[in-house]
Amino acid sequence: MYDLIIIGGGPAGVAAGIYGARKKIKTLIITDSFGGQSFVSAGIENWIGTKSISGFDFAKMLEEHLRAQEDIEIEGDDTATAVEKTGNGFLVTTKLGKKFETKYILITTGSQRRKLGVPGEKELNGRGVSYCSTCDAPLFKGKDVVVVGSGNAGLEAVIDLLPYAAKIYLMERSDKLKGDSVTQKKFIDNPKVQILTMAQTTAIEGKDFVTGIKYQDLKSGETKALIVGGVFVQIGAVPSSDLVKGLVETNPYGEIKVNHQNQQTSDPAIWGAGDVTDVLYKQNNISAGDAVKAVLNIDEQLRKK
Amino acid sequence: MSKVTIYTTPSCVYCRMAKEFFKKSGVEFVEHNVAGDDAARDEMIKKSRQLGVPVIDVGGEIFVGFDKEGLKKALDIR
Numbered sequence: 001m002y003d004l005i006i007i008g009g010g011p012a013g014v015a016a017g018i019y020g021a022r023k024k025i026k027t028l029i030i031t032d033s034f035g036g037q038s039f040v041s042a043g044i045e046n047w048i049g050t051k052s053i054s055g056f057d058f059a060k061m062l063e064e065h066l067r068a069q070e071d072i073e074i075e076g077d078d079t080a081t082a083v084e085k086t087g088n089g090f091l092v093t094t095k096l097g098k099k100f101e102t103k104y105i106l107i108t109t110g111s112q113r114r115k116l117g118v119p120g121e122k123e124l125n126g127r128g129v130s131y132c133s134t135c136d137a138p139l140f141k142g143k144d145v146v147v148v149g150s151g152n153a154g155l156e157a158v159i160d161l162l163p164y165a166a167k168i169y170l171m172e173r174s175d176k177l178k179g180d181s182v183t184q185k186k187f188i189d190n191p192k193v194q195i196l197t198m199a200q201t202t203a204i205e206g207k208d209f210v211t212g213i214k215y216q217d218l219k220s221g222e223t224k225a226l227i228v229g230g231v232f233v234q235i236g237a238v239p240s241s242d243l244v245k246g247l248v249e250t251n252p253y254g255e256i257k258v259n260h261q262n263q264q265t266s267d268p269a270i271w272g273a274g275d276v277t278d279v280l281y282k283q284n285n286i287s288a289g290d291a292v293k294a295v296l297n298i299d300e301q302l303r304k305k
Numbered sequence: 306m307s308k309v310t311i312y313t314t315p316s317c318v319y320c321r322m323a324k325e326f327f328k329k330s331g332v333e334f335v336e337h338n339v340a341g342d343d344a345a346r347d348e349m350i351k352k353s354r355q356l357g358v359p360v361i362d363v364g365g366e367i368f369v370g371f372d373k374e375g376l377k378k379a380l381d382i383r
Contacts, residue, residue, distance in 0.1 A: 040318055056318040077373070126357040126369060135317035138340030139356050160316070164340075209356060230356070 001101045002028045002073075003302055004295075005092050007080045007243065008108035010036025011284045012274030012291035014062040016106050019295040021069035025302060028100060029066070030075040030092065035059025036110050037237070037275070038284060042134045042160060048285055055134075075100070083244055089269065104269050104301070106294050107244055107256060108287070111237035111275040116148065120204030121233070128210025129231050133157035136230075140165050143229035146213050147171065148201050154234035155179040158187050161232070167192055169226060171199045171215060199224075204231050239276045251278050263294035271298060307364025307380065309334040312349040319371040320359040326373060330382045 006016045009031025020027035038044050041055035053061070066072060075094060082093040089103040113131050115121060121129055130136040133147075137160040145165045147157045150172040156179075161168050170177070175197050177184055187193045198218040205212040205225075212227045239255045249257045249266035255278040256265055263271045271294040273279075274287035309327065311334050313320035327334050337345035339358065353360045353367050361368040363379045377383070 042316055054318075056321055126355045128356050130357060132317075132319075132357075135314060135319060136357050137316070138314040139346065139358065141340075141343075141346075208354065 002026050004104045005102040006106045009034040010110045012108035012287040014066045015288035016291040016295045017066045017072050019292050021072040023299045028073045030080045032079045034063040040132050040134050104298050107272045108274045109240040109276045111239045114236045114238050118203050124206050124210050133160035133232050137161045137164050140230045142166050145230035146228050147232045149235035150177040152179040155183040157232045157234050170195045172197045173200050241276050262297035310362040312337050312339050312360040314340045314358050317358050323359050323371040
């Protein structure tokens with residue numbers, strides 16, 4: 001029987017694991033990977049204390065810090081698939097078929113990429129539709145491509161594609177670009193980049209590979225088409241809260257509602273931290289900090305008993 | 306052991322993970338960086354019918370992405 005099981009290995013999960021171990025809480029962390037969504041980032045430049053670090057090295061740094069703790073147990077290469085309430089706590093089942101019992105749970109499962117949900121997206125995934133610009137940008141050398149979504153991830157995708165693509169259309173549904181202006185500046189005057197606002201993607205076309213995209217011009221209502229060889233989808237994320245659906249309250253977006261003072265959910269034995277929660281700002285630094293809050297509160301609860 | 310070929314791009318983290326996995330497991334492999342090698346890129350697309358990296362060829366069996374469990378099976382790694 002563990003005191004605490006942490007589910008997820010992003011910045012929140014790792015921060016919680018380190019604090020749990022240092023507080024001598026009997027802790028298990030279940031995760032199949034480290035680093036969270038930033039793992040695929042070419043460079044993280046806002047992790048406090050580090051000027052610039054690649055997502056790959058960021059993940060390694062977190063994992064190494066966690067493994068340096070004396071009393072941490074890690075169920076790696078595995079994921080939690082079910083959480084059930086028992087008489088005195090919870091039973092967590094994993095993909096590898098293992099079962100663990102715990103008094104308390106901290107959910108740090110983060111979020112996953114939002115899909116467009118338009119015809120052609122699924123069929124052409126990996127055949128011109130990509131969700132990882134740092135991975136796949138060089139394969140689109142000399143091609144015209146579309147980046148859908150202009151949050152920071154979308155802007156970074158444009159930058160990843162600049163050295164390779166012939167032309168980049170940046171498509172945004174609202175009337176202006178969303179991400180940081182410091183990132184926009186890196187390409188805003190580049191003639192290769194054409195910005196299309198008020199543009200809603202309606203279909204991705206192609207047989208073996210992507211050959212085009214259709215979108216509705218929300219200003220005129222007209223449906224328009226572009227001939228492109230690649231579509232990079234960067235339209236935000238959906239919280240990975242399915243695991244505890246029915247156990248804790250979520251908001252209409254599927255985010256787990258937490259008390260922002262101590263990260264407790266509607267179930268007093270479950271805490272949440274990071275992007276899976278209804279925290280207003282989804283940031284690595286905030287996720288780590290919120291997870292620390294959660295563990296300190298869990299430690300207090302354990303001492304009360 | 307089957308011949309292993311991996312098609313990569315320099316900034317692809319899943320490619321790096323796959324290569325580290327091979328090194329840790331003592332698997333020898335040939336790497337083609339498709340960002341700078343158009344012939345290798347075309348070969349990769351022909352083999353996989355995919356426009357995404359990594360593509361890994363284990364003795365003719367094609368893996369798209371870093372499928373650790375699948376690779377373990379194909380390479381008989383425990």
